[in-house]
Amino acid sequence: MQELADSLTAYTGFSPLWSPNVRIKNMRVNGNNVTLRTNATLHDVRWTPDKIKDVKRKVSVWTLGHPKGKVTIFSAGTDIETLVTNCAKGVYASGKQKDLTERNIALWPSHGLYHNAARDEWIWQRATLWTTVEDLYSQEYVRLIRRMLENAGATVLMPRAGLENSDLGVSGMPQWTEGARYWLISQGADSTIWNLYDGDEYKDDMKSRTMWVNALDVPVDLCLALHTDGLDSGNDSTIVGTLAIYTAKDDDGRTTLRDGRDRERVNRNLADWIQTQVTTDLQTVAPEWTRRQLKEANYCETRVPVVPTIILELLSHKNMADMKYGLDPAFRFVAARAVYKGILRYLNGHAAVVQPLPVQELAIHRNGLLQWKPTPDSIEPSAQPTYYMVYTQANNGEWNVQQVEKATQVQLAIPQGVQFNCYVVAGNEGGLSLPSPMVSAYLQDPTNDPMANDQMVLVVDGFNEVYGPEWFADSTFAGIVPGTYACEDGFSCAYIGQQWNYTRASEWKDDDNCGWGACYRNHAGQLTVGNTHDYAVQHGWVLRKMRIPYVSCTAGMTASYRRDSTPEWDFALIDYICGRNRQPLSDQTMKMLAAYAGQAGKILLSTDHFSAIDRVWAKKHLHTAYHAAQATHSGRVNGTRHRLYQLALEPNEEHLFTCTPEGLKPTDETARRVASYEDMRCAAAVGTDHTLVFGFPLEACTDFDRIYRHAIEWLLNNE
Ligand SMILES: [Zn+2]
Numbered sequence: 001m002q003e004l005a006d007s008l009t010a011y012t013g014f015s016p017l018w019s020p021n022v023r024i025k026n027m028r029v030n031g032n033n034v035t036l037r038t039n040a041t042l043h044d045v046r047w048t049p050d051k052i053k054d055v056k057r058k059v060s061v062w063t064l065g066h067p068k069g070k071v072t073i074f075s076a077g078t079d080i081e082t083l084v085t086n087c088a089k090g091v092y093a094s095g096k097q098k099d100l101t102e103r104n105i106a107l108w109p110s111h112g113l114y115h116n117a118a119r120d121e122w123i124w125q126r127a128t129l130w131t132t133v134e135d136l137y138s139q140e141y142v143r144l145i146r147r148m149l150e151n152a153g154a155t156v157l158m159p160r161a162g163l164e165n166s167d168l169g170v171s172g173m174p175q176w177t178e179g180a181r182y183w184l185i186s187q188g189a190d191s192t193i194w195n196l197y198d199g200d201e202y203k204d205d206m207k208s209r210t211m212w213v214n215a216l217d218v219p220v221d222l223c224l225a226l227h228t229d230g231l232d233s234g235n236d237s238t239i240v241g242t243l244a245i246y247t248a249k250d251d252d253g254r255t256t257l258r259d260g261r262d263r264e265r266v267n268r269n270l271a272d273w274i275q276t277q278v279t280t281d282l283q284t285v286a287p288e289w290t291r292r293q294l295k296e297a298n299y300c301e302t303r304v305p306v307v308p309t310i311i312l313e314l315l316s317h318k319n320m321a322d323m324k325y326g327l328d329p330a331f332r333f334v335a336a337r338a339v340y341k342g343i344l345r346y347l348n349g350h351a352a353v354v355q356p357l358p359v360q361e362l363a364i365h366r367n368g369l370l371q372w373k374p375t376p377d378s379i380e381p382s383a384q385p386t387y388y389m390v391y392t393q394a395n396n397g398e399w400n401v402q403q404v405e406k407a408t409q410v411q412l413a414i415p416q417g418v419q420f421n422c423y424v425v426a427g428n429e430g431g432l433s434l435p436s437p438m439v440s441a442y443l444q445d446p447t448n449d450p451m452a453n454d455q456m457v458l459v460v461d462g463f464n465e466v467y468g469p470e471w472f473a474d475s476t477f478a479g480i481v482p483g484t485y486a487c488e489d490g491f492s493c494a495y496i497g498q499q500w501n502y503t504r505a506s507e508w509k510d511d512d513n514c515g516w517g518a519c520y521r522n523h524a525g526q527l528t529v530g531n532t533h534d535y536a537v538q539h540g541w542v543l544r545k546m547r548i549p550y551v552s553c554t555a556g557m558t559a560s561y562r563r564d565s566t567p568e569w570d571f572a573l574i575d576y577i578c579g580r581n582r583q584p585l586s587d588q589t590m591k592m593l594a595a596y597a598g599q600a601g602k603i604l605l606s607t608d609h610f611s612a613i614d615r616v617w618a619k620k621h622l623h624t625a626y627h628a629a630q631a632t633h634s635g636r637v638n639g640t641r642h643r644l645y646q647l648a649l650e651p652n653e654e655h656l657f658t659c660t661p662e663g664l665k666p667t668d669e670t671a672r673r674v675a676s677y678e679d680m681r682c683a684a685a686v687g688t689d690h691t692l693v694f695g696f697p698l699e700a701c702t703d704f705d706r707i708y709r710h711a712i713e714w715l716l717n718n719e
Contacts, residue, residue, distance in 0.1 A: 004062055012045050018231055018292055034063050034071045042075035044293030048088040087272040092349030098429040101153035106213045106223040108159050109138035112179030113171050114201045122171040127514035128521050130323040132494045134228050140494050142226050144336035151355055152431035159184055159212045163493055173525045179205035184212055210304035223309040225301045228317040236473040240316035241290025244275035247302040258306035270346050271310040277342035284379050285334050286325050328468030329489040353430030356385040363553030363560045364439045371409040371560055372424050385426035393421045416445040419544045421537050437533035439552045440540040455548055458571040461535045462555035463579025477502040485651055485659050487580045488530025495651050496524035528651040535577045542708045558592045578607030579697045590617050597621045602715050606694035608658040623671035624686040624693045628663030632677035637684045639675040646702045662695035
């Protein structure tokens with residue numbers, strides 16, 4: 001029997017880290033009939049019809065010595081035949097709906113600050129590890145999932161404060177840091193929803209979400225609680241992965257939902273759809289990603305709601321291998337999109353159409369032509385854009401929108417004398433994508449100022465990367481390289497403070513003394529600004545104030561200006577924005593800038609990864625070389641005319657920061673130092689008559705407008 005149990009344990013493929021072994025409680029062999037009764041481990045397997053056949057054949061061989069026996073297996077009293085979900089059978093929801101219009105979806109990020117009566121203190125519900133805490137980290141996924149569901153037409157209902165709300169809560173921290181209980185109180189919810197455990201606000205918080213969902217007066221299609229688990233593999237390379245949890249019976253042992261459908265059948269199917277989509281999609285960016293159990297378990301969050309409900313434990317926040325991915329905003333985007341896709345497929349079946357990926361590349365031309373390129377989705381054939389929404393804004397006023405069918409360009413009338421900003425949203429029958437980066441233009445009225453457009457600038461927003469922090473591991477210590485931080489997508493609430501415990505052997509004692517991976521909490525409740533994708537607008541704002549006309553594009557669209565009616569590269573200056581990009585300039589960009597430099601064009605370039613740019617190319621065309629890493633700790637930069645600038649070097653709510661400012665040096669006598677880091681006394685900027693290169697992103701200067709104006713003046717006038 002033990003041998004059979006071991007074989008079945010191996011058959012599940014589950015790690016002992018997160019799943020108990022199969023135990024056989026009872027086995028009967030009667031002629032050709034075998035009946036097995038086991039503990040619940042086999043319940044957690046995602047059974048497909050083929051897998052059921054296969055395991056029965058194997059059990060027959062293991063017990064009878066041949067594959068033809070009639071085998072029945074009960075896992076925790078349930079015949080495993082009944083555990084094959086519609087998702088696993090390939091049976092799809094019927095209907096013709098492609099998007100999520102008129103769907104109501106309840107969604108919440110886990111945990112949040114709560115008042116602990118015994119300590120008389122507001123504390124987090126989970127440990128603070130790897131620069132974050134589950135209470136805030138889960139918000140990062142949920143805010144993306146929410147936008148995607150809403151872009152598909154769904155109404156999303158949430159019992160915790162959505163991140164755009166900056167109001168302070170009862171804890172004195174922003175409302176979005178607090179548990180659901182406090183948000184529900186602030187919204188006037190009845191005390192029968194949030195006052196259930198006689199002052200135990202931790203339990204109240206968890207249960208209030210489910211009581212709220214049951215009290216909603218709209219039909220809720222499904223409910224999802226997004227968590228991260230607290231398992232630790234003990235090493236830095238074993239992924240824990242994604243677990244889906246549902247509950248088969250309510251508090252009174254009822255096995256049906258409010259609408260009469262069977263809880264286990266419906267909830268398990270929902271859980272399967274979402275877990276399957278999440279693990280499949282995550283394996284495209286993290287091939288070793290693990291699918292954990294499809295688990296029936298008794299948790300309040302899944303037991304109480306009377307509508308289809310799951311807990312998704314997306315990854316383990318305690319496990320370094322999971323968080324190496326989990327602190328990367330690009331990974332979180334894939335995960336959030338997969339949750340949205342799983343929900344969509346569960347509800348709509350074959351009819352589901354997935355909304356397009358955001359447009360990444362666009363350009364606006366001086367004749368008013370706006371061009372863009374769709375972003376193909378290699379893992380989702382249905383996500384083809386069929387139309388676009390073009391948003392335009394003049395002079396910081398209202399956004400206007402127009403729909404463009406199929407074409408990837410539109411002729412706009414750029415009003416003269418004001419800043420004109422644009423972005424594009426891709427659409428199809430499934431809904432709308434998230435927005436593209438912004439481009440911007442400013443044209444002067446030639447009748448008033450006939451010379452003005454001769455000084456036109458091309459602003460190229462080449463800052464297109466987002467990424468997580470750097471990691472290291474040796475045999476004793478492992479974790480996030482000190483002083484390295486994620487480059488967030490837009491902004492993030494995940495970062496709460498630097499990791500301070502790097503000792504692998506240091507064990508978790510409690511959530512205030514949480515061992516290996518522990519981090520400070522001094523940034524908790526603050527947002528971190530990352531790549532905001534609006535740099536053409538930021539730069540253009542200053543150019544407009546200087547009355548310098550400009551147009552702009554993203555890095556992949558520079559070639560589009562060759563088709564202009566005006567001569568090739570007819571710009572007074574190209575302002576190339578690298579931001580915090582870590583990758584070298586593309587061949588296409590180097591070719592373009594080289595051609596432009598060859599016609600004595602002026603180039604402004606700022607980056608904190610000049611060291612990544614091809615050395616020979618940089619010497620030839622920019623007369624500048626990389627000189628030193630970590631070139632300032634004070635962030636103070638001395639410019640021309642005794643001007644002083646301050647750089648942001650750490651995560652903050654106000655603007656971009658750089659954690660890798662680089663020192664530069666001139667490579668020949670045509671080039672000279674234009675600015676230097678005050679503390680390290682090496683060059684922060686190097687210029688020639690035609691080029692000006694900064695070793696940090698100008699956007700990381702606390703007074704961007706001022707440093708950018710000085711840079712443009714210097715380059716255009718060569719003061
Ligand atoms: Zn949790």
